[in-house]
Amino acid sequence: MSIEVSGLTKIYGTQKAVNDITFTAGPGVLGFLGPNGAGKSTTMKILTCFIPQTSGTAKVCGFDVATQSLDVRQHIGYLPESNPLYTDMYVKESLGFVAGIHGIRQPGKRIAEVIEQTGLGPEQHKQISQLSKGYKQRVGLAQAILHNPDVLILDEPTSGLDPNQLISIRQLITDLGKSKTVILSTHIMQEVEAVCNNVVIINRGHLAADDTVKGLRQKYNNQLLEQIFTKITNG
Numbered sequence: 001m002s003i004e005v006s007g008l009t010k011i012y013g014t015q016k017a018v019n020d021i022t023f024t025a026g027p028g029v030l031g032f033l034g035p036n037g038a039g040k041s042t043t044m045k046i047l048t049c050f051i052p053q054t055s056g057t058a059k060v061c062g063f064d065v066a067t068q069s070l071d072v073r074q075h076i077g078y079l080p081e082s083n084p085l086y087t088d089m090y091v092k093e094s095l096g097f098v099a100g101i102h103g104i105r106q107p108g109k110r111i112a113e114v115i116e117q118t119g120l121g122p123e124q125h126k127q128i129s130q131l132s133k134g135y136k137q138r139v140g141l142a143q144a145i146l147h148n149p150d151v152l153i154l155d156e157p158t159s160g161l162d163p164n165q166l167i168s169i170r171q172l173i174t175d176l177g178k179s180k181t182v183i184l185s186t187h188i189m190q191e192v193e194a195v196c197n198n199v200v201i202i203n204r205g206h207l208a209a210d211d212t213v214k215g216l217r218q219k220y221n222n223q224l225l226e227q228i229f230t231k232i233t234n235g
């Protein structure tokens with residue numbers, strides 16, 4: 001399994017934001033769901049070595065996030081919720097900058113590939129500050145996949161996109177999930193139905209469900225995922 005999380009716990013001050021979570025993920029798209037404040041971003045930040053856990057373990061491609069963070073970073077791509085970008089850089093310049101951080105050989109060739117893959121072609125000569133929100137998301141995604149990681153962590157990558165952009169970014173995520181392990185945090189249940197093979201639901205820091213989309217629907221008499229989510233997280 002590309003991701004192995006066991007007994008993961010994060011305490012901020014007196015608050016248990018993540019409470020003894022255990023799950024695994026392999027190639028495909030895993031919907032990482034939960035109400036606001038459930039602990040999704042915190043878990044994602046631990047998986048990407050941005051913050052340390054309080055206890056428990058998390059491994060990415062067999063590497064421990066606490067003790068082998070350089071190896072983890074080589075195997076993981078992360079699009080944080082806020083998609084922080086250097087907006088005064090030009091698209092290609094920003095990708096060149098990230099390629100330099102990863103020490104990518106022949107960066108020009110790889111940058112051209114990810115520009116093609118993320119549909120940035122028409123906007124590739126613009127400054128990031130001039131891009132629409134959807135194209136900024138594409139730049140964030142392009143940066144996350146530039147070093148061709150096996151695992152991608154995408155924290156609400158489609159929030160605020162128009163319906164056309166939604167469809168194309170979802171298609172891109174689906175394509176990426178064919179060869180990579182993608183953890184996708186989203187509040188849009190239609191997106192989960194459209195894109196995800198498996199779902200993990202976190203509620204108030206606890207693991208509340210870990211199943212295939214199909215399995216979850218079967219368990220709840222084929223109700224809509226939205227209704228199932230409400231039941232699980234209000235129960």
Ligand SMILES: Nc1ncnc2c1ncn2[C@@H]1O[C@H](COP(=O)(O)OP(=O)(O)OP(=O)(O)O)[C@@H](O)[C@H]1O
Binds near residue numbers: 037040
């Ligand atoms: N740096 C921090 N210091 C203190 N508490 C924090 C910190 N970061 C997050 N929290 C708290 O931890 C809990 C989980 O937050 P987290 O951001 O992981 O939730 P989330 O599931 O990603 O929520 P959302 O869907 O709103 O993005 C929240 O109650 C939040 O206020």
